Amino acid sequence: MQSSDTVVQAPPVRSVSYRYDLDGLRGIAIAFVVLFHVFVGRVSGGVDVFLLLSGYFFLGSQLRYARREDASPNPWWPLWRTIRRLYPGLLVVLGTTATVVMLGIPWMRSVELMDQFTASLLYYQNWTLASQDADYNVASGGVSPLQHLWSMAVQGQFYVMAIALAMVVLWARRAGVDLSRWVTGFLAVATVASFVYATWLHGEWQELNYYSTWSRMWQLTLGALLALHAHRVRVNPRLQELFIVVGLAMVLTTGLLLDGARLFPGPAALYPIGGAVLVILGGGQGRVAGWLAHRSMRWLGDIAYPLYLWHWPLLILSLIVLGLDEVPWWLGVAVVAVSLLLADVTHRFVEKPLRQHAPRPRAGERRVQEAIAQLRTSAVARARAVGAGVLALVMATLLILQGIWEVRLHLAGGLLLDATQYPGAAALTGAPVPDKKVRPDPELAGALISRIWTEKCISRFGDDPHVLPVDERGSDCVFGDPAATRDVYLVGGSHSEQWVIPLDVLGKEHGFRVIPLVRQSCPTFVEERDGLFEPDCALFNEQVIDRLAEARPELVISTTTRPFLESGDFQEGVPESYLTFWDFLAEERIPFVGLRDNPWKFLPDGSDESIPFCLRVAEDPAHCGVVEEDFYRPVDPAAAYLADIPTARAVDTSSWYCTDGFCPAVIGNILVYRDGNHLSLAYLNSLVPQVWAEIGEFL
Structure with missing residues (x-):
């Protein structure tokens, strides 16, 4: 390791106050996704806002950590932290969905759906849906119960790229090169390039455009730019409050004014994204921001991820089991209520216990040894380990499912049959x-x-x-x-x-x-x-x-x-x-x-x-x-x-x-x-x- 006098000293890391109002905005965005999926049958723009906020929270935090003097250069730790944040809820929902399909709705079983289980687990569902020529359709008995996980795949792919970017900055600083000054330019170029690509692809192939990671990247990288620089914007407090009011109105009216499945993430997506940007630039000022930061809204933000995971398979499987082509109001109300309940239970008893609560590791810390020691002395740690083991078993089972289908597919042949039995x-x-x-x-x-x-x-x-x-x-x-x-x-x-x-x-x-x-x-x-x-x-x-x-x-x-x-x-x-x-x-x-x-x-x-x-x-x-x-x-x-x-x-x-x-x-x-x-x-x-x-x- 190089001596400390050869290392470029990182600028002091400015502490940025956590924006609880943006937790509320995230909750509202996902709530509107659910309501529009269930009652309107259109894209609300909430996923676009969710992706912007994912870039804001995740890459911003990764880059701030990379500039700390005591940051660990081991890329496993941010990956492990992310896995513990994303996978528990996803595995519970996918495991439940697979069980219902395999045991209760056998006619839904297909190679395409098995492929989607694997793609959802490994975060490439967006590309699988694109390869299957799957338009983003409204709820019906013929739609995949995993269709909505395309956005989680985009988010997961971005998280890996964000960790990689932060690690490059960290490793370069330890080698004596300060790359942090170039990050803003890099993100700006990526944002513009992705937006131009999304605009072009919208006119050429909108089905792919909707799912493509590269078309969606501008929404995430724009969020990262705001995380790095929005706090530097200084405007009159009254104007900030106006920003939040107008921005929130834009977010909430997107689904009423625009058909997102046909238009996003092209130029029309600037409407909901622009609204979210205004809320961010509002700086958390005023009564509306206070309402967004209220305890109930923050709860909605806390359960936003499991709420998004649960609502779509509940809706689609309910339509199939009940033999309905459209969503009657009573079923819609039931799906929303059950989704909220399951999201809260999943957050309380699955996500929170298995999430990494310890501070991010510092260079030289021996976290693995500490974790092993805790297993010997702490019943809570052992309970978490058992829970993680159960979820790992669920994941292995789901991955094996596709292998079983592939064997069946190979044995099926599908071409040469006995003509006397199959004329x-x-x-x-x-x-x-x-x-x-x-x-x-x-x-x-x-x-x-x-x-x-x-x-x-x-x-x-x-x-x-x-x-x-x-x-x-x-x-x-x-x-x-x-x-x-x-x-x-x-x-x-x-x-x-x-x-x-x-x-x-x-x-x-x-x-x-x-x-x-x-x-x-x-x-x-x-x-x-x-x-x-x-x-x-x-x-x-x-x-x-x-x-x-x-x-x-x-x-x-x-x-x-x-x-x-x-x-x-x-x-x-x-x-x-x-x-x-x-x-x-x-x-x-x-x-x-x-x-x-x-x-x-x-x-x-x-x-x-x-x-x-x-x-x-x-x-x-x-x-x-x-x-x-x-x-x-x-x-x-x-x-x-x-x-x-x-x-x-x-x-x-x-x-x-x-x-x-x-x-x-x-x-x-x-x-x-x-x-x-x-x-x-x-x-x-x-x-x-x-x-x-x-x-x-x-x-």
């Missing part, structure tokens, strides 16, 4: 159907996806639209017979992508390669004429068109219809943009087979309804199918146009899914869908004969 599509043409359990298991179907996804052979949201995945991944993205000299190109979005399953089998049998040029939610066109598709989709299609013109494959396959969800039309149709692609293929004399889309199942509000989930809930599987005329028009809308192109064929696939005016969820003992509109791997595999009957003459 699938052959049942529609008379194949016998024995009495067998449905496969794949509806609990696992959503996670059984094709190699196009697992091998990253599909261009996803956010991927560079100028790049074709097959160019990056090479032979990993060539299906069928890689050694063949004939090529079939599969183009379009995810509804085209799924056809790689039968085409892969046929390519191996009949000697042709299958090349996917597909992008998520991006049908193929030359010119966008409908105003339905993203600019990135048009850029991706430029690469697809150029590749097709160069490769001139033996056959191109894609889908030809889709519902016009954007205008509220749930029946299939043919976008004008599709015609530009078909004309291009006709001019180039490239053969084309167009497959009519499979049925989609919708909820009354127009959102997708998961058919596997429906099967887990409904006593009558017939309820989970689709009435044919609800999706299909009497005649294939693409047939007439493609009939005039000699090198094209329109394939009416409706008979592959529907019979007697109904499209069932299960055909020939096989679950037809893996979600609300994509086909399961096993059912696609059962369609191999039908696909070959339509494309064989081209090959």
Whole structure:
């Protein structure tokens, strides 16, 4: 260790009075989150305020500690202190939720939910929800009971980064370099960069923007800047009181004026964040600040974290158990009351006993040895150790749950089934159907996806639209017979992508390669004429068109219809943009087979309804199918146009899914869908004969 005369002396650490009024503001922010979730069905802006205050309290305290002469350079201690603050309440809520789901609501069990338990435990739930394309939805029986934990993940990730920043400052000071003078500039740059990114991403991909740590970072780092410098702002006391009144009004009215799920954390989030900033700049002055610092408001701030943890799973599980689609007033009142009670109990008997109450360790302290000694002499210490051990067991059990699901998923296979026991599509043409359990298991179907996804052979949201995945991944993205000299190109979005399953089998049998040029939610066109598709989709299609013109494959396959969800039309149709692609293929004399889309199942509000989930809930599987005329028009809308192109064929696939005016969820003992509109791997595999009957003459 260097001698003391070589160490840069840190400036005196200014004592900043604790702001009890901000505890009250934190409590109000979370209370409004709960009330808006339960009674309004909108985002209140309270989470944005909560994140700002998290940055204010946490990073500010970490940096002040790092500047102390006696600060411990061991990063374990701030991490351990944070773990003891965050995990006890989280583990109690997650353990309770898992127990209710596994034992009382078996139809909720799914790979996606198991993934979310692990993601919530390890603080990356925001990225898991983004990867699952989970919009932030209002309360209903189809929403994850862990959806709300995305914000805890953002907060936890920030805490780790905050500790790392404080440790760097501390280590640098001990090495003779004072970095504290650069912290403000660093945080300011991070705040501006994150805000600019959130503003840009809001216009490009709001679903990701809502969950992204990098979009949310500006709210946390702005809070840290205020922790470091707000106490230096000097204004007239009356003006300070006005700041608090106006700021609190802005925080409280956010949910009434703005739809946060569609707007935050973009520029519109400046409204609630600006209100919270005004309260902070108010300096705790005046009657309103005194009310915020009142004992009852501070209690609400104390229980804010467990209140946030409890309210959402209570609400969602109550809706599911009671079979309700919306929240009646009496249930809302009950959920709020029980959430407050559980939050208070959790705070008193779980959080407080297990929280680290001792002062932050000083350099050279032997805390571990002291703790071991306390276990020998103190019954309270032993009780805390037992409680921590129980929670550690809960955490291990929850982590093992995902491992169990992964094993089940591996064993499920989901593709190759005994055709005599699982005839699938052959049942529609008379194949016998024995009495067998449905496969794949509806609990696992959503996670059984094709190699196009697992091998990253599909261009996803956010991927560079100028790049074709097959160019990056090479032979990993060539299906069928890689050694063949004939090529079939599969183009379009995810509804085209799924056809790689039968085409892969046929390519191996009949000697042709299958090349996917597909992008998520991006049908193929030359010119966008409908105003339905993203600019990135048009850029991706430029690469697809150029590749097709160069490769001139033996056959191109894609889908030809889709519902016009954007205008509220749930029946299939043919976008004008599709015609530009078909004309291009006709001019180039490239053969084309167009497959009519499979049925989609919708909820009354127009959102997708998961058919596997429906099967887990409904006593009558017939309820989970689709009435044919609800999706299909009497005649294939693409047939007439493609009939005039000699090198094209329109394939009416409706008979592959529907019979007697109904499209069932299960055909020939096989679950037809893996979600609300994509086909399961096993059912696609059962369609191999039908696909070959339509494309064989081209090959």
